[in-house]
Amino acid sequence: MYERSSVAELAEFLRSELDRYPIGGKLPSSRALVERYRVSPVTVSRALAQLAAEGLVVTRPGAGAFRSRPRTADPLTGDTSWQEVALSAEGAGDVVPRSVDASGVLASLAAPPTGVIELNSGYMHSSLQPERAMAAALARAGRRPGAWGRPPVEGLPELRDWFAREIGGGVGAADVLVTAGGQSALTTALRALAPPGAPVLVESPTYPGLLAIARASGCRPVPVPADAEGVRPELLAAAFEATGARVFVCQPLFQNPTGSVLSAARRPEVLRIARAAGAFVVEDDYARHMAHEDAGPLPATLAAEDADGIVVHVRSLTKITSPSLRVGAIAARGPVMDRLRAIQVVDSFFVARPLQEAALELVGAPAWPRHLRTVAAELRHRRDVLVGALRRELPGAELPHLPLGGYQLWVRLGGEGDDAAFVAAALRAGVAVAPGRPYFCAEPPAAHVRLSFSGVPGPGDLVEAVRRLRGTLA
The missing domain is CATH 3.40.640.10 (Type I PLP-dependent aspartate aminotransferase-like (Major domain))
Incomplete structure (x- = not known):
């Protein structure tokens, strides 16, 4: 079991058993939890920290963890509709709208739903990180x-x-x-x-x-x-x-x-x-x-x-x-x-x-140049795998330029392609891709999508992603 999932599972078990203890009652010791759930002390510590962050328990160094008093709901339900006027009203000196569109940035930051292959990431997968x-x-x-x-x-x-x-x-x-x-x-x-x-x-x-x-x-x-x-x-x-x-x-x-x-x-x-x-x-x-x-x-x-x-x-x-x-x-x-x-x-x-x-x-560590060499080799391999899969399975998708660096392919959709429709169809097939429209500050000359090959666990995910895209578009 991965450490992150085991922490979440243990936190859920403890959360479901909290009613067994009175307010202020002490939970089993960390050693007892380790033996009962067969997890590591680190997992127990992180699970308790998660419950403490939720306000469900209080941890006291040297004493243990205790059930806390439930938080009362905030009764205030004011009307914030006035903010629409305040935020949109432009003064005489305002030369551009003050609203901020962060959708293009959030597309590469948001985690996709479970089971969706992430080809829209702006960062490397944890398996590539040092x-x-x-x-x-x-x-x-x-x-x-x-x-x-x-x-x-x-x-x-x-x-x-x-x-x-x-x-x-x-x-x-x-x-x-x-x-x-x-x-x-x-x-x-x-x-x-x-x-x-x-x-x-x-x-x-x-x-x-x-x-x-x-x-x-x-x-x-x-x-x-x-x-x-x-x-x-x-x-x-x-x-x-x-x-x-x-x-x-x-x-x-x-x-x-x-x-x-x-x-x-x-x-x-x-x-x-x-x-x-x-x-x-x-x-x-x-x-x-x-x-x-x-x-x-x-x-x-x-x-x-x-x-x-x-x-x-x-x-x-x-x-x-x-x-x-x-x-x-x-x-x-x-x-x-x-x-x-x-x-x-x-x-x-x-x-x-x-x-x-x-x-x-x-x-300054010896691991640094080794990391750079590893990433250089892996990014080239992933690029070649994704390019090969696209050329086999989606011949209508055009690759205007084969990059020698970075972590993405810029793909032009052939014919009367629509990047928004492509992105929606891809997501229904279980693949998250980035639409090309946010990369232009004026009317785009053609429809594009950006496919990142660094945010997935391995090259096999790239092949599977293209297979899913082929099935959907067909």
């Missing part, structure tokens, strides 16, 4: 001197130095600010660089989380079409001229969702165009550690090729480790760093020091 290495790193981090003290607001110097070396070029530790993951870093960057109402140029298609950040910040995302070689420079220049934008956000390496890489010829063009427009380029380098085994040498970061402070670089450890290891970084040169630092301090003070210490322990 769980043992992270647990060991967290344990070592907790024993570091001062591990629970207040860190510098910019982040631990050693961690900033590690990020600087990873980014490369002339980036130094003083140019790096540690953030609570990539999403937080992107939010800080947009708030620093684009005032409310300002246009922000984005690749089309692009990551829905970025579009949500822009709109929540009161900015107007403006699409710039991209192809297999990345953003098209001539259209980028035209967009800067037409809108007067001062920010362009891109993912030059293994772009989400297409998996494309900005070509060597276009890289200097993008920097030249931004420099001529007096604009910043926010480089979201989210997938550098998710290169596939056959990717070959990776291009340097745009930040490493920028000497004039044009590039604001964003990266994170979250994708390659765990959704809960929310540690990332922003790198920037010049006065903009002062603004980035000020915004982060106001928003969250700093990133929790134990997480920073654990990240340092993890990336």
